[in-house]
Amino acid sequence: MSPTSAKSPSAPVAARDPDELRRLYTEMLRIRRFEESAARAYTQGKISGFLHLYIGQEAIAVATADLMKPGDRVVTTYRDHGFAVALGCKTGACMAELYGKKTGLVGGNGGSMHFFAKEEGLWGGYAIVGGHVPVAAGHAYASKYKKDGAVTLCFLGEGAMHIGATHEGMHLAGLWRLPIVFVIENNQYAMGTPLSRQSPVEDLTVRAPSYRMTSDRWVVRDVFETRDRLAKAIDRAREESQPTLIELLTYRFRGHSMSDPAKYRTKDEVEKWKEIDPLHRAEKELHEEHGVSEDELESIDDKVTEEMDAAVDFAESSPLPDPEHRFRNHYVEDDLAATEG
């Protein structure tokens, strides 16, 4: 699918404050440079496992993080590094997790696909497609139960729209009017299968009425627009305890994972999406509309690159987990896993 085929009216953008844009641009750039560093380490054979990169989708995590209040939570898929970086997790700890190190975000238990950072609001990267949707609804159920005012933001790929757990989770959220926002990150391909071969309908928000949810759908080309439209859904959840279904049309510029050369799509298609890459558009706007010089942009990039180099250094110089670590946290009683069997 080409980006222009999605009928998405340009929403009026409230403010295009250059300093705001520079801040959001820097955050998006941090994710991209983190992912590129991870890809490099993977290619060099320094990290293993599966590695799914967020390159192209950064604006979504950055806009989301900007809107979250303390107590709000993101529940997402295995393509989870972007949210971790955007939510303020230390990039060193994130990188160390990919390296399977003791200092990793979850101590080397999860790897790329299972990032958790409760304090930062990242309530999980989940690696069984759709399995996290009912869990996210459960977080929202608890918020309604405890009246804590927190909003749960549940992200899923378009590929997750076709599995049963997703339907059940959304169905219960609709039935019980839970304070939750479901955001489909439609990056056009479920691994190598385009949406046209997965779904009888192109617009996935057509399901919203069956859950009695308000919906919204747009092409992610601008971080401000994405933030403004997400904000409406978050407000609806927080103020009125009403769930929303959003479909974001976006694109991953890399393959599904590092082992995927993405031969199922044309160069022309990738180029068309690159034209609306929110990161590049922000950079262009900063330079052309707000007078940010190339030198300044370069210095932002240098600083970000420096951070990611430090993250890699931290990961590489970190120790491996202790052998005893494998027994921990299977149960509240740490000794139970070691004694059973």
Place this chain on the structure above:
Amino acid sequence: MAEIQIREALRQAIDEEMGRDDTVFIMGEEVGHYNGAYKVTEGLLDRYGEQRVVDTPIAEAGFAGVGVGAAMAGLRPIIEFMTFNFSAVAFDQILNNAAKLRQLSNGQFTLPMVFRGPNAAAHMLSSTHSQAFEAFYCGFPGVKVISVATPYDAKGLLKSAIRDDNPVIFFESEVMYSVKGEVPDGEYLIPIGQADIKRPGDQVTVVTWGQGVPVALAAAELAAADGIDCEVIDLRTLRPMDTEAVLQSVRKTNRAALIYHGWPYGGTGAEISDRIQRLAFDHLDAPIERVCYEDLNMPYAENLENLVIPSPERALEGIRRVAYFNV
């Protein structure tokens, strides 16, 4: 001491724990307005309201997952499966989420929750509704597994399960909800992980749990008539298993028969059998016997079902074989 049914004992446990802790709630099909498919939750909706006694649509994966998410956020859900047969469609939520999230998150999340409901064959429900799920839920770390056979155990262990900070699988039995027994008037808890000797004896160790308990006790009576003195051990908790209680008995009797509802292949009996042979090999005088379901899908017809399910008579044959009694 009052004599009450297992369903009443379970209800008392839920009621007392909901009364004591506002974060405990129960969710499942027909638990509220219908008062429970087996009347375990009768009257709870009136007492605690719709937010804490939650009727769900027929969506096991959905509400099991909601339970997981609610537990992570600080609540203590009790998820009722109308039968554990229906837990099969929620298996991913238990296997990949409930059992793993504490470890995956490196201890950031705690999942204090109970999945409960009837397990194993009832009567003439055919293959999809007659399954015993112990082997599946004991087959991976991260959960505790309980199976009860008396009102006393049902109440004391369910209360412990609700207070436990780990996910607990709690097996009941559809054909045993009306079984009566004495329960103390005051509050009590039974620790998870402790077996109970339901009948002392010194010639054959009979290991059982859940719906196997009445079968094993009846078989022990029949064996007594043959002059074989059985010690019947009700494991009550299958994971973590009270291996020492079993070994202690086997060291005395030198013989073991495992009598339970469940398949033989890769079943819970196979695990117990392995522990006995590995840890008490020198004490054994006979091969360990397993009396359980035949390795078949459960037929509907009553005469056929009775052949597949372990009867006291078939259990007696097993006991006689391990005792090298004339069979």
